[in-house]
Amino acid sequence: MRAQGVALPEGPLWDAFLEDIEARLSEAASQAQSTQALSATTTRLVALMENLQAAVLVESPDHRVALANTTFCQIFGLDHTSWSLVQQDAIECLADCAQCLVEPAQLMAIADAGARGDSVATVPELRFRDGRTLSLELVPIRLGGEGFGHLWMFHDITARKADEQRFAAAAAELAVSRDKAVDLANLKSDFLANMSHEIRTPMNGIIGMAGLLGDTQLAEQQREYLETIRSCGESLLALLNDILDFSKIEAGKLSIESIDFDLFEVIDDLTSILGANAFNKGVELVCYTAPNVPRLVKGDPVRLRQILSNLVDNGLKFTSQGFLEIRVGLAQDGDEDVLLRFEIEDTGPGVKPEALPRLFQSFSQEDTSTTRKFGGTGLGLAICKRLCELMGGSIEVESLLGRGSIFRFTLRMARQKPGHEASGLAALPPVFLVGLPPALYRSLRVQLGAWGLRTDHLPPVPESLDLLRSLPEAWVLGCQGGGNLSKAFFQGLLEDPKLSCSVRSLILTSRYSASQQKDARQAGFKELIGIPVRHGQLLDLLSGAPRRKGATEGTPAATAAVELAAPRLLLAEDNPVNQRLALAVLKKCGHEVDAVSNGLEALNAAMAHSYGLILMDCQMPEMDGYEATRRIRERQVGRQRTPIIALTAHAMVGDREQCLECGMDDYLTKPLRPDALVATLNKWLQPPGDPAK
Template sequence: MNSRAPVWRQRKALFSVLFVSLAAALLWAAAAYFRGFEQTHRREVESQLTAVVDLKAAELARWRQERIGDASLFAANPVFSRLVRACFAGEAGSEDVLRVWLGRFQAAYAYDAVLLLDSGFRKRIVIPDRPERAISFVSPASEAQLRAGEVVLEDFYQSDGDGKIYLKVLAPVLDGDAGSSLLAVVGLRIDPNVFLYPFIARWPTPSLTAETLLVRRDGTDALYLNELRFRRGSALSLRMPLARTDVPIVKAALGARGVVDGTDYRGVPVIAAVRPVEGSPWFLAARVDAAEVLAPVRERAWLAAVVAGALLLAGAAGIGFVLRTLSARADTERVRAAGALDESQARLHAITESAQDAILMMDGSGNVSYWNPAAERILGYTAEEVKGRNLHDLIAPQRFHAAHLPAYREFLRTGQGAAVGQTRELTALRRDGREIAVALSLSGVRIEGAWHAVGILRDITDRKNTEEVLQRALEEKAETNERLEAASALAHHMAHEAEAASLAKSQFLANMSHEIRTPMNGVLGMTGLLLDSNLTDEQRRFAVVVRASAESLLAVINDILDFSKIEAGKLELAEVDFDLRTLLEDVAEMHAVRAQDKGLELVCRIDPGMPTFLRGDPGRLRQMLVNLIGNAIKFTPKGEVVVEAAAGNETASSLDVRFEVRDTGIGIPEGKLGLLFNAFQQVDASTTRQYGGTGLGLAICRRLARLMGGEIGVTSVEGEGSTFWFSVFLRKQEHSRGEGIEMADVKGVRILAVDDNATNRLVISEQLSSWGVRHEEAESAAQALRMLHAAVTSGDPFRIVITDMQMPVTDGESLGRAVKEDPLLEGTLLVMMTSLGLRGDARRLEQIGFSAYLTKPVKQSQLHDCLATVLGRSRKKGRTEAADLLTRHSLSESRRRSFRILLAEDNATNQQVALGVLEKLGYRAEAVANGLEAVEALRAAPYDLVFMDVQMPVMDGFEATRTIRSDAVRLQKRRVPIIAMTAHAMKGDRERCLQEGMDDYVSKPIVPAELAAALEKWLPTEEGPTLLPPSPSVATVEALPVFDRVGFETRLMGDADLIEEITRGFLEDVPTKLAALAEAVRQGDPAEASRQAHSLKGSSANVGAVAMSAVAGVLEAAASAGRIEAVAALAPDLEAAFAVLEPRMKELLR
């Protein structure tokens, strides 16, 4: 027994060391694996929560901005403001229009309700129309913001009416006519159950406990705003004190951002990502129960614990069995010990054999000592094949041997290393030679003085393959970008190579356009002249058919060429200065005859407050207006055609202009509206047969509108009429000309406007108001007579009556007879405006006693000149002396006859056409056959304007223009306007003409209206630069108004700061310019003297210095004529005018 004691102790120690070593190794490996998995899983959950809360917070912030943007559409819409004002004033039909507008808006944007409230915040319109309790819709806090013109978004609230939870957006509608005071409020009520609550509740992946929370601070609490997953009815009812800093959503309300741990409203531990919603009082949290997050970790921990526990139990059982049997005899002891060891190994083997991860063990030499079935499955070697073989040589790829060997030797020596106790991702080599990605957790165990390694290895090939696929996708994206850049460079290179061919094609098209338009010019021009000659009825009928056919063919050619250029991207927009009012009036005048022939009222109106001196492409703008107005007249058998222009969004340098052409014509079926803007399509075939047309006009208009930064559209009711509209983006002129017409002649005069058409009365009223006229309106002749008698009785009679011809019951002619036959009214001046001018009207009206007779549409400048002339005649001749009837033609006839015009054109037919058209327009012109003859003609005599053909023999138009503009050839004392005339209609023609020194460009065939517009634009406004009016004396200056202070302040809209700034700058600038003028006189330089005088004339007129501006204008004329001695004589008068003006203007300085 004593002899067996040492053996027993030896065996006990051996078995204990083996058991502890194996258990420690397994426990260490399990612990390392557990820690790595827990950290990785936690990071994934935090990343998901952060992504969810960031995405939802950004979407909520964007949603708020979109709702405020929806409401701002009403706050910034002058058309809506005018419609609301009309509704509140009780105008018929206005409320129905508002209901339709608001109803469409509510349906399109899915608002729960859209409300219109008056300035007292009382409900006037509710969409949808449903009974509601009379509850205040606007909180007191919001009322102040709305009156200040701000859009308000009222947060979540519970309605006192139906108990539901809503949000609302309130937009002020300002009354522009009442100093931007609050006119109404548009309210947009939002049901959060439609979008907000479902959006907040959505979660991207399946989860048992995840949810999103939205709160706002409410006093000392955080108030929950949405319905919670585990507590119904929580919205606006559940609160959490801000002192509860263990709750994540409270941390968010206190400014926290990121991932936090805590307990939620149920008292359950959670992990949450929190952040505020930018631009709002809201705070957002995305949270999930900690138990759900840790569930996978616990499962892995349980597995590790089972394995470790099984090992420990097996070891303990084995040791106990050995200790119990060691007390027996030696043989029995050995047998029983062997049995216990076998049993222990079997149990350990069962555990390791069932593991899904490979469990490996190396001895102190690096050879495999253990290899479980999972290792066989993952690496392909059986346990028998690897036992005793070096593990490193088996599974490590050859390329890693050199790098791994030093670390491996260090482990065998010390049991330490960078990989020990860590989970590393490595590449392993399978038996079949295929490399796989693995995650290896390595632990060291010291057995019998040597370090053994225990490793747990997991196959992560699928995960790595997925990562590689993503990486390849990124690399392919980069390669695709590189290929796109290469393709772009190639395309750029090919574009350069194609440019030469494109230029040749463009030149060909230009020449063909010239060849097509030149004979058309002859056909149209000669037909027009033929119709003005004495023809038989049959000949005239034939000639009219020829002209109509030629005009139709030219329209088709123009439409097709324009459409082709637009489709090919060859159409470029010009950017020049122009006057929108003049353009619109010219277009209306072009269509006036057609409207009169059909008995239609043609009315044009421009928003009085809108800038009209703009920069853009007036030609294309005119083209769109001509098309739309022409269509409106074509499809309107009776009634009126109204053209309106109004400003939209406006900045300091630009504005959007919206044009509307409204008619009372046949209308368009609703089902056909979508076809209108398609190329080569009309409403139906019968329309083409009855009215003609290519079907390209509206398609071209749509493309032009989009090229000019706008859009085009139409609304129509079949049988009632249509409204076509389009918008364009235009820039303001940097140095605008004065937009008003001189008001001195008619300011303060009392005038009565009589017209049964409300639109016409509005237009005339706005024009008269802009000139400072005291005016009133009457809608019938009977009302006008009553107002005339009442004015005479009051001692303040009307000086002028402007009347329409066509009125019900009593027309304008009968009204004129009644006025002239009444002894109390016979001194009243009469002006007739008619849409239906007929032969004999002028003579008959003159006999009745009318002073003027104008055909609509009447330009604003024409009406002003007419009124001023009528008043001037009456003051000069007296009431008893008859004066000739004033018409629009007599206003400009004498001025036109005084101009000298030179025409340079090599084609005899074109010469005849152009001279004939100019003669019909009332102008006198002389013709030459080439550019050289034009230069010689200008050397021989002065001309006011030159029309220059581009393609001519001997010397073309470009070379002639350069010669005329050359400093070496002093052909004129002033710059004569040169207007190009060419059949070219291709890209770049206009720009080249302007670059060569020409001033403008008209195309052939000649269009009389276009030619007339060019003449009006470029001919001088005074009779001639060489005619010098007599010099005004100081007494004359004193007789003129020294300072029109009211006009000056009105132009600057009463802005006191701006008035003072401009006044101070003017008073400081004038002495400098007077000194420069004196120096120019001393040097004998008339050009510099003219420039200084011109500057003084313009600046004086702008500040209301009437007398000084008049003297500067006379001085400028003298300097332009080269009469420096006259300038010297006038200079003291200019200084005297400023001396009188200066103290008056200083009164404006504070």
């Protein structure tokens, strides 16, 4: 072997030597590569650590500093560089760092636990003497084959803690502001409730006594003065009601109930109460319910009655002649719920087209002349709109100037389980409508036809009796007219032996005219139906169903004389004026009444005597009406339950619910309207001789 012309030794020994040299050179090259790779990895690791915002210290298994970054030295204020800390005792290093803390022992306890191999938890806060705050994460790590060390990571959370403190302060300030707002809202509600009570109490006396005075003999000028007093009182009451309702809606305190109720009964009660105004104005108030409308539904009857009352009142206010009709139909049908459509049509002056878009806005009326002529706040329609929306419906208006208006609204109601509906009426005898006013005739003919009954018009003349004699059976729904021919027709119905057996006569008389009812009874007719017609009552009569409470024929007008004996009542009312008013109305209806002035007296009287019904004022001395009712109910367990009707000057959200929860059955607000009072009595009292009694 030669190397550059020089002869080299040969032989086995020399070959072994060369192989060893080659192996050593290869190993050295491999080590150099590993060292270079390790150096590159270390460089990358150090660069990574130096770029971390956290302070990092790596503790080796023998509790030496393996690595640290510059941030660690800066945060703890160490004079060392990060490289100069390497291989120093980690526990001693941490002990130096702990001197910066408010509680040095906190960090040392963690270090000692780590040195013993105990598991240690993350520390959320380490507070420095200079006001800074750090968090600590201690993570076990494996360092090659040497065993487990620890990675110490300190995060400066001073800024975050400051933000949290600011947020906490802001939240506390917001909570204080919220509490103040709630207190202010409650104060406003309490103020409105108290003002409502204080205003309604004297208003009850003013309006009620004016109504009683109107039933006495007065000169024409005196009656004009009295009507002015009554009108002003009603306007003030309407203003108070609108403001209360609107404030409840705006405050979000108006809740919508979902309870079972009879839709027909709600509409019948409404027409009975509002019909007095229509009768006094000479306007026909009629109603039609489509045959597919369910009678038993689930929703909020109070809010439904409020919407209908606002719209009917509004229509009657602007209608001086003609009619006002309430129509109920089905917009959508479903297995679980239905969308009911209500229409209120009047023959008033109508609304100008340019005024329609703002009709449902708050405090809005057609123009200022409307307010001057008819009064009102312009809140009623806005309240109706908000209530419809809360109940899953909508409202709109269609109007022709000089022709009248139609207000339409929809409400979603759940179905009740099936009950008594208009079924099986097609097999009944034909029904003849005799002497009815035009609007009432149209309404009844459509309604009876929708129920499947055969109907026809029959003029009230003696010749019509021959047609009735030719039929095996027939019904007559009629109004007695003033002419001689009409009198002869109705007299023939009563006196003809055949007709008295084959024809069933239902005579329609105004609920608000005692003279009409008296004339009909004196003529010999026994079955009277009040106008406006209660469709639930009419349906029950035609189908032969037992009458429900509230389906009695009598009149809800306070002026109507009650000839039959009425049950004895108990009146609990502490205000002398209100007590005198209620006594006058009740006695005029034929009731004997015991009056007491506080809840304790009411309790004692209810336990000592049997009353057909109790009228209970809610706010009374010694014991209020709520507590008196609760105690009466406790003592009536297992005995006949006496209906208790709340009388209250409060009309805020929750008042009705409070009355019902304590055991009361119904709720009347003051001022006490005689027509509403008597309608409520008719609802809860069974008349003598009633088949259902």
